[in-house]
Amino acid sequence: MKTTKCYVPTTNSFQNDFLKESPKALSFFTYAPYDPQSYVTRMQYVSKKRYPHRNLLADALYAYNKEIGNHEVALQMIEKLREPNSLVVVAGQQAGLLTGPLYTIYKAIDVIQLAKQTSAQLGVSVIPVFWIAGEDHDWEEINHFYQLTQKKELRKVKVKAKHIKKHSATDMRVEQADMLRVIEDFFAEEAETDYSETIRCWLEETAQRSHTLVDWFVQLMARLFGAHGLVFIESSLPTVRQLEQPVFEQIIRENKELNETLLQAQADLKEYGYPEQLDISPQQANFFFYEQKERLLMERVEGGFQSKDGGKVYTQAELLAILHVSPERFSANVVTRPLMQEHLLPTLAFVGGPGEVAYWAYFKKYFAAFGYELPIVLRRTSITLMEGALEKIREQKQISYETLLSGFADWKEKWLQSLDDHGFAQRFEQKKQELEMRYRELLQDVIAYDKGLAQLAQKNVERLVQDVTFMQNRTEEAVLRKHQVEVERVVRLEQSIVPLDSWQERVYPIFTYLNRFGPDLVDRLLNTDFERDGSHQVVYI
Numbered sequence: 001m002k003t004t005k006c007y008v009p010t011t012n013s014f015q016n017d018f019l020k021e022s023p024k025a026l027s028f029f030t031y032a033p034y035d036p037q038s039y040v041t042r043m044q045y046v047s048k049k050r051y052p053h054r055n056l057l058a059d060a061l062y063a064y065n066k067e068i069g070n071h072e073v074a075l076q077m078i079e080k081l082r083e084p085n086s087l088v089v090v091a092g093q094q095a096g097l098l099t100g101p102l103y104t105i106y107k108a109i110d111v112i113q114l115a116k117q118t119s120a121q122l123g124v125s126v127i128p129v130f131w132i133a134g135e136d137h138d139w140e141e142i143n144h145f146y147q148l149t150q151k152k153e154l155r156k157v158k159v160k161a162k163h164i165k166k167h168s169a170t171d172m173r174v175e176q177a178d179m180l181r182v183i184e185d186f187f188a189e190e191a192e193t194d195y196s197e198t199i200r201c202w203l204e205e206t207a208q209r210s211h212t213l214v215d216w217f218v219q220l221m222a223r224l225f226g227a228h229g230l231v232f233i234e235s236s237l238p239t240v241r242q243l244e245q246p247v248f249e250q251i252i253r254e255n256k257e258l259n260e261t262l263l264q265a266q267a268d269l270k271e272y273g274y275p276e277q278l279d280i281s282p283q284q285a286n287f288f289f290y291e292q293k294e295r296l297l298m299e300r301v302e303g304g305f306q307s308k309d310g311g312k313v314y315t316q317a318e319l320l321a322i323l324h325v326s327p328e329r330f331s332a333n334v335v336t337r338p339l340m341q342e343h344l345l346p347t348l349a350f351v352g353g354p355g356e357v358a359y360w361a362y363f364k365k366y367f368a369a370f371g372y373e374l375p376i377v378l379r380r381t382s383i384t385l386m387e388g389a390l391e392k393i394r395e396q397k398q399i400s401y402e403t404l405l406s407g408f409a410d411w412k413e414k415w416l417q418s419l420d421d422h423g424f425a426q427r428f429e430q431k432k433q434e435l436e437m438r439y440r441e442l443l444q445d446v447i448a449y450d451k452g453l454a455q456l457a458q459k460n461v462e463r464l465v466q467d468v469t470f471m472q473n474r475t476e477e478a479v480l481r482k483h484q485v486e487v488e489r490v491v492r493l494e495q496s497i498v499p500l501d502s503w504q505e506r507v508y509p510i511f512t513y514l515n516r517f518g519p520d521l522v523d524r525l526l527n528t529d530f531e532r533d534g535s536h537q538v539v540y541i
Contacts, residue, residue: 001528005535006401014274014361015354019379019534024272028265028361030374034533036121038376039348043122045373046346047085053243057344058082060239061231068218069209071226078231080125087124087348089114090341091380092131095169095217096142097159097182098203099224102505102513103353107380108221109526110351112228114378118348126348130221131341132234134214135168135288135331137295142169142213145509146499149189152492154499157185159213166294168331170214170236179207179216190515199515224510224522235337240344241327247343248287248330250370252319255285255300258369262286262335265362277358278334288331289319295331338363342372349376382536383525384497384504385513391540393493401538408498412490419483420476428472432465439464517541 009016017025021032031038058081065074080086091107099105108130115128136142144158159182161174183203187196202223210216218232233240251258262280269277285298285305296307304315314322322329332340338360341347352360360377367374384405386394394404403411417425443457480487499507514521521541530537 001524002540003528003530004401004538004540005531006405006538007534008402008405008536010354012275012354012358014269014277014358015379017274018357025274025361028269028364029377030364031376033376033378039118039122042348042376043087043124046087046348049346051346053344054082054084054346056239057243060237061233064234064237065222065232068215068222068232069226070222070232071229073229074222074226074231077127077229080127081231083125085124086127086346087118087122088127088129088345089118089349089351090129090131090345090347091351092133092337094133094136094138094142095214096509097145097157097213097217098186098509098511099217099220100142100145100509102383102385102508102510103380104221105224105510105522105525106383106505107351107353108225108230109522109530110378110380110532112225112230112526113530114349114351114532115229127231128229129231129233129345130225131337132214132218132232133337134170134234135236135295137166137168139169139172146507147186147189147509147512148495148499150191152488152495154495155189157182161213166296168236168293168295170212170234171293172213173211174213174216176208176210179210180204183207186511187515190512193515195518196515198519199511202519203511228523228526235331235340236328238328240340241330243344244330244332244340245323245327247336247339247370248323248327249320251285251287251336251339252305252316252323254369255305258366259284259286259300261365261369262362265365269361274361277355278362280362286333286335288333289314290329290331297333334359335362335366339367339370339372342367342375343370347375349378351378351380353380378532379534381530381532382503382505383530384536384538386538386540387496388540390493390496393489397490397493399493401536404493404497405503405536408494409501412494415490416480416487419480419487424475425472428468428475432468432472435468436461436465513541 014025021034026032031042058078061081062075062078065078081088089111091111093100093104093107096104111128111130115126119126139161143161144156146154146156149155159174160178161172183200187200190196202220206216206219206223210219214234218234221230222232259282263282266276266280283299283301285300287298288295289298289307291311296311298305299308301313304313305319306313338350341350357377357379360374364374399411439461443461447454447457497504510522525539528539
């Protein structure tokens with residue numbers, strides 16, 4: 001597929017410096033992400049570590065991936081995890097509806113491509129792994145997707161669930177009828193294409209084998225990526241929780257000291273002039289604890305630990321005793337999940353979004369307290385899918401990709417103003433000011449004559465301005481009507497590339513594009529060589 005690239009700075013100075021490989025930003029990491037030597041050095045480091053649980057973990061992953069219907073190629077990749085020198089590259093995400101925004105797909109593409117490249121480079125098996133954050137309980141964040149309707153209006157499609165506050169997504173049952181209703185809603189606003197029947201079958205078949213959004217998510221992801229060897233791990237798997245036991249034990253025993261390393265990292269970032277990337281408080285414990293299936297964020301309090309919203313206080317000894325017999329009651333948070341990954345997997349590299357990469361800047365000393373070092377941390381590939389008709393609009397309007405992706409709202413406002421070639425907007429504003437000023441001079445005399453007319457005078461002024469504004473608005477509408485075709489083209493470009501004043505990859509799901517451009521679109525993207533240099537990739541479809 002044809003691609004081009006551009007560089008789009010963010011408002012986050014740390015993220016910008018990381019992409020530029022600034023020594024200041026990279027000082028918070030162990031490896032330079034774009035240096036080939038980093039991969040050799042990291043491989044040598046991992047080769048000296050012991051992973052006595054390789055076979056046990058491989059057994060658990062094989063059973064899970066077999067259960068979800070993952071491809072034979074992925075099952076073969078799991079067998080390679082048993083090799084003493086094999087490595088993994090990891091990305092992860094919550095289980096979004098219809099696989100969530102496009103960037104989830106791009107993460108999967110990244111780890112598959114990176115695994116192939118580094119395996120060839122290093123001469124060892126490198127396994128692509130996708131970590132599903134199935135325990136996340138932010139239901140409102142994962143229960144929807146956005147879609148452009150036939151009328152070219154953006155709408156939000158949601159799925160219902162038997163949602164109980166703070167229950168993990170893995171515990172929230174979704175009725176198959178509701179999943180099937182989402183599919184009907186989706187196709188009601190999608191054009192019928194040669195690919196629609198295939199896509200509908202994919203969605204319906206996986207929905208009928210699912211009981212939760214996590215089930216549906218992983219089966220769809222396996223359908224898209226299993227043949228390329230992507231292996232899935234879900235955070236609540238019993239074997240995963242058992243193997244995480246020693247890490248949780250250290251987190252509980254050394255909680256205060258460990259959290260102080262995070263606070264120090266926060267201070268170091270601030271000293272370098274960077275904004276806070278994580279919300280770190282002195283009392284946070286950095287783990288969740290299950291009570292009656294509710295996933296509760298814990299804090300340190302006098303005498304032990306307590307959920308952030310109150311409840312029973314557990315002593316350190318009580319939590320350690322529970323951990324020993326019921327490790328499934330403990331769950332990692334944004335800080336401790338990377339630790340679990342490092343403990344479980346012989347990790348060569350981690351691929352994350354811009355926010356995730358910024359979080360990892362806190363973890364260098366935190367990892368060291370456990371005897372670990374940070375893996376290579378890479379920012380995921382950022383992609384815009386550009387249709388031919390949209391590219392023609394962009395070229396005709398002479399909009400650079402940088403402007404399109406980071407300054408389109410300002411460009412659009414100036415462009416709309418340029419359509420008013422008679423200067424109506426400016427002339428109306430001038431006339432309103434003149435009328436109001438002259439009329440108020442008369443009304444001041446009226447009020448001086450009879451103060452009881454003051455309130456009526458004010459309303460009269462407002463009515464006068466409203467009448468002029470009414471005509472101004474009608475004139476603006478007439479200008480837009482005159483240029484309706486061009487306005488609609490610009491709006492179409494906006495809705496497709498920067499919907500909701502955000503990037504396409506953060507809003508739309510992949511299935512809109514699969515329905516329009518074919519179920520092999522993911523395969524074509526996987527066969528595209530993306531430069532992992534921090535640039536934004538534009539892919540022409």
